[in-house]
Amino acid sequence: MLRADSVCAVHGFRSRGRRAAIRVYTVAVTAGRVDHRRLRRLARSGGLLVLNLHNVGPTRGRFTRPIPAEVFDRFVGWLDRECRLTTFDQLGAVGRGDSRPPAILSFDDGYRDFVEYAMPVLERHGVRVNLNVVPACVESGRPPWNVELLDALERVPLERLRTLRLPSGAQARPLAGESDLMRWGVGLSQFLKLRPREQREPVVRDLLAQLRDDTEGLAQPMMTAKDVLRAARNHEIGVHSYEHDSMDYETDEFFASDLARCRAWYREQLGADPRIYAFPNGSYRASQVAIAEAAGFDHVLLVGERTGSAEAVMNPRVTADGVTLRELRMRIARAS
DSSP: OOOHHHHHHHHHHHHHHHHHHHHHHHHHHHHHHHHHHHHHHHHHTTEEEEEEEOOBSSOOBTTBOOBOHHHHHHHHHHHHHHSEEOOGGGGGGSOTTOSSOEEEEEEEEOBHHIIIIIHHHHHHHTOOOEEEEOHHHHHHOOOOHHHHHHHHHHTSOHHHHTTOOOOTTSOSSOOOOGGGHHHHHHHHHHHHHTSOHHHHHHHHHHHHHHHHHHHTTOSOOBOOHHHHHHHHTTSEEEEOOSSOOOGGGSOHHHHHHHHHHHHHHHHHHHSSOOOEEEOGGGOOOHHHHHHHHHTTOSEEEOOOSSOEETTOSEEOOEEOOOSSHHHHHHHHHHHO
16 A cells, blocks of 8 residues: 555645646747747748758768658658748749748758658658759769768777778877767868868878778769659759859869769759759859859759748758758757
8 A cells, every 4th residue: 555655745746747748838839839920920021941951761870860751741841831832933822911931941952861751751741842963972972072971980980990091180189089080070170171072082092092992882872863853854953063062162063064964964964954953961152053054044042041932943951960860850940
């Protein structure tokens, strides 16, 4: 038999549990109302919400945070209720009288998991998206250089990583331990992103060569040309540079050449001219945006973590990064 003080303790615990549950429910309802109000304000102002995504599917490791397929399913359903999901080519058909703002899901790079996990969800919801591929990655089957490098770093023992020959100035601090790997790897990747290709390429090639024995065949799979053609039957395809270079560190001549290569590849694969260009790594110059417009690109995609205008050519994007629906909604709430 329970003693009286034990019964009170159990009752108190249950009461605290109920109060905690009520608080969680209240926070969720309040957050939902805030989301709703902010999105309605965005609609009234003629704004546009462009969400930038990369991976959907199972977790691959600490450097990649895919949105789980079941969370993506719920996220698309929520967005479809709160926003008018569309694509860039259909923006003109979005009525200004709609109380929901237009929103576009914009995927970058062209990972194989888009075909395996994202496309089935989008098909169930009847939603079209923008997908920006990297032609060189489609041709080679290898991910963008920075993703390939991070994938390789994750699969190599710490002892090996500590013996890597690194470029001068790449790391201010040595790799301390397993818990330090994220900071160390992202720092190395960022250091290389801030270099033009002619400086970066030989360094990346040397690093991957040093890691090859432990990482052969482990790179993240990319979409093939057939996959791109299949996706293009329903979704809107753009280009994400030819080889995923940081354009702010390249000349305007380099950028114009990159556009020409993207255009030639697109015509060969899809029989049309590309209308969307997404700058890699959020790296660009104003002169390059003007070059893209002059070359016939209708939409130039940036980062910026803010909403934009449905009437603009330059479109900032909000990173949709999270493994729960709440994380994804918070990203939007902070940017709306």
